[in-house]
Amino acid sequence: MVLVYAESPRGQFKKAAFEAVTFGKKLADQLGQSCAAVVLGNVQGDPGELGRYGASRVLQVANEQLNTLDSQAYAQVLAEVARQVGATVVILSHTSTGKTVAGRVAVRLNAGLVSGVSSVASVESNGALVVRKSVFSGKATAEYAIVSPVKVLSLMGNAIRPEAIGQPVAAEVLPVAVPALRVRVREVRTVEGRVPLPEAEIVVSAGRGMKDPSNWGIVEELADVLGATTACSRPVADSHWRPHHEHVGQTGIAIRPNLYIAIGISGAIQHLAGVNNSKVIVVINKDPEAPFFKAADYGVVGDLFEVVPRLTQAIRKFKAAQ
Amino acid sequence: MKFLVCISQTPDTTARVAFTPDGKAYDGTGVTFIMNPYDEWYALVRACELREALGGTVVALNVGPAANETTIRKALAIGADEAVRIDAEPTSSAFTARQIAEYARAENFDIIFLGKETIDYNGAEVGAMVAEYLELPYIAFASKLDLEGTTAVVERDIEGGVEAVEVALPFVVSAAKGMAEQRIPNMRGIMMARTKPLKVVPAVPADEPVQVVKFTLPPPKAGVKLVNPEDMDELVRLLHEEAKVL
Ligand SMILES: Cc1cc2nc3c(=O)[nH]c(=O)nc-3n(C[C@H](O)[C@H](O)[C@H](O)COP(=O)(O)OP(=O)(O)OC[C@H]3O[C@@H](n4cnc5c(N)ncnc54)[C@H](O)[C@@H]3O)c2cc1C
Numbered sequence A: 001m002v003l004v005y006a007e008s009p010r011g012q013f014k015k016a017a018f019e020a021v022t023f024g025k026k027l028a029d030q031l032g033q034s035c036a037a038v039v040l041g042n043v044q045g046d047p048g049e050l051g052r053y054g055a056s057r058v059l060q061v062a063n064e065q066l067n068t069l070d071s072q073a074y075a076q077v078l079a080e081v082a083r084q085v086g087a088t089v090v091i092l093s094h095t096s097t098g099k100t101v102a103g104r105v106a107v108r109l110n111a112g113l114v115s116g117v118s119s120v121a122s123v124e125s126n127g128a129l130v131v132r133k134s135v136f137s138g139k140a141t142a143e144y145a146i147v148s149p150v151k152v153l154s155l156m157g158n159a160i161r162p163e164a165i166g167q168p169v170a171a172e173v174l175p176v177a178v179p180a181l182r183v184r185v186r187e188v189r190t191v192e193g194r195v196p197l198p199e200a201e202i203v204v205s206a207g208r209g210m211k212d213p214s215n216w217g218i219v220e221e222l223a224d225v226l227g228a229t230t231a232c233s234r235p236v237a238d239s240h241w242r243p244h245h246e247h248v249g250q251t252g253i254a255i256r257p258n259l260y261i262a263i264g265i266s267g268a269i270q271h272l273a274g275v276n277n278s279k280v281i282v283v284i285n286k287d288p289e290a291p292f293f294k295a296a297d298y299g300v301v302g303d304l305f306e307v308v309p310r311l312t313q314a315i316r317k318f319k320a321a322q
Numbered sequence B: 001m002k003f004l005v006c007i008s009q010t011p012d013t014t015a016r017v018a019f020t021p022d023g024k025a026y027d028g029t030g031v032t033f034i035m036n037p038y039d040e041w042y043a044l045v046r047a048c049e050l051r052e053a054l055g056g057t058v059v060a061l062n063v064g065p066a067a068n069e070t071t072i073r074k075a076l077a078i079g080a081d082e083a084v085r086i087d088a089e090p091t092s093s094a095f096t097a098r099q100i101a102e103y104a105r106a107e108n109f110d111i112i113f114l115g116k117e118t119i120d121y122n123g124a125e126v127g128a129m130v131a132e133y134l135e136l137p138y139i140a141f142a143s144k145l146d147l148e149g150t151t152a153v154v155e156r157d158i159e160g161g162v163e164a165v166e167v168a169l170p171f172v173v174s175a176a177k178g179m180a181e182q183r184i185p186n187m188r189g190i191m192m193a194r195t196k197p198l199k200v201v202p203a204v205p206a207d208e209p210v211q212v213v214k215f216t217l218p219p220p221k222a223g224v225k226l227v228n229p230e231d232m233d234e235l236v237r238l239l240h241e242e243a244k245v246l
């Protein structure tokens, strides 16, 4: 059995959960096994809907203590569910929750862990599972063989698209004991409106070339027509032109959207480290020598204050014609 | 208070990435190694700040060969009181976590600090494993950490925001940007670091459930396609028809 932890931060399934279930189903097919999804805590809507993404069973530990993250309790419950269903592979998402829990689950199950997996390379005849992940901040790819009987992996965001490859099922409630919590959530502050950066398919990012925080209107507008999330380079966040959570790069967030548009960003290696796994990169910079052009798929050499509004206009026209 | 800071050594961010001919290992020939930025800038500095405010000891711990002692001395120069090196080549996060946990088990640290991830293998794995071995709470990606008596209030980065949590000592925490401000070691710190204790302890045997098959470098990019800045309709067309991302 392939067991997928379908995470539901604050009661809601996100794209990461659907991606993980789809990935789990495809791996299960490859292994000649079935795929079960497990849900922790209470969720909005019917968890059985996860069947659409390929789970043939959906198990819910509907204990309200699991509505907030305590990694110890989560790991204990997930490991117990894995034992009950006889899981040989446990899949989590490579998100803030998954990263907090995956290592603990691996220790509890005596399992090898590879985190941030982007694909399965092969299933070996000796039972080893070979997976790929990006290492050295996107500058190389590694293949690892997980050789333990039980295997744990966490799936990188946007590594695959969620696919409707199954039918909704009736969720089963599992009675699993939950230990006393040791981490209490006091407060959550999230930014409303845009899709969080790690989940965004299109990201519009701007750097010091913007000159002043008051100029960000043209970036916001471009992001709006694209349904994109905004990001920024580190000096921009450091000078409080933009909020800290928008900072991408080696010391910020690493992302891999389908489309990354870099505006007035020079493309320093530490910036590239967070974005060079993007599928397509567009660079807008007035300096034809900007290093970012070397990492770009499409480049526009020009003044961003003219080019960006023009691009917004062109996209608006394109969307209207669709 | 007794704080442990786990420090790792990574290639300098601007170092070229190359592998041995069999593709099995990183080739560090000629590469400058640094302390992993999250460990140095945030975890270590915050631990030192808390020690300065509350008293106690900061122990810096590295699992690595003798060659890492330059990095370990830097941690002492920044402010750690003593250092421990577990004498082994860290082959995986499982191995490293096992070593850290075995050492920490008998030492009763109030807080075990790590960085949010190493910038080479990008795992974010060790902290959760250490916490599980020691049966301690674990807060990952903490961008703020304050103590109120024996309770800590920690803010951790989550997708699109932050979550403030409360946890009693002892616990394990991984540090992200924001937890502290980078400190540059001064002359006095560097001099003092030479005389601070650096203990070397042997490693314990550990299973290796994960093995490297190979490392590969990505194929070079095809090269940038330049679009006329006057013609953004053309860029939209390319993104739609060629790149298929619109
Ligand atoms: C250890 C370490 C870690 C780091 N981590 C990160 C990180 O995580 N993320 C990160 O981003 N940086 C990081 N940095 C900083 C990084 O090295 C660069 O300094 C930074 O990315 C530069 O930001 P920028 O491109 O916005 O600014 P600049 O380098 O100043 O570039 C501005 C660009 O805008 C262009 N420009 C100016 N005006 C216009 C105009 N009118 N129209 C079009 N283009 C224009 C310029 O040609 C230039 O290329 C790190 C540095 C170190 C040492």
Ligand SMILES: Nc1ncnc2c1ncn2[C@@H]1O[C@H](COP(=O)(O)O)[C@@H](O)[C@H]1O
Binding pocket: B005, B006, B007, B008, B009, B036, B038, B039, B061, B062, B063, B064, B090, B093, B096, B113, B114, B115, B116, B117, B118, B121, B122, B123, B124, B125, B126, B127
């Ligand atoms: N060899 C090591 N010695 C000591 N601490 C380490 C070592 N490797 C990793 N760590 C710690 O674990 C954190 C996370 O590493 P990783 O799980 O490899 O991304 C690092 O930021 C360090 O604090």
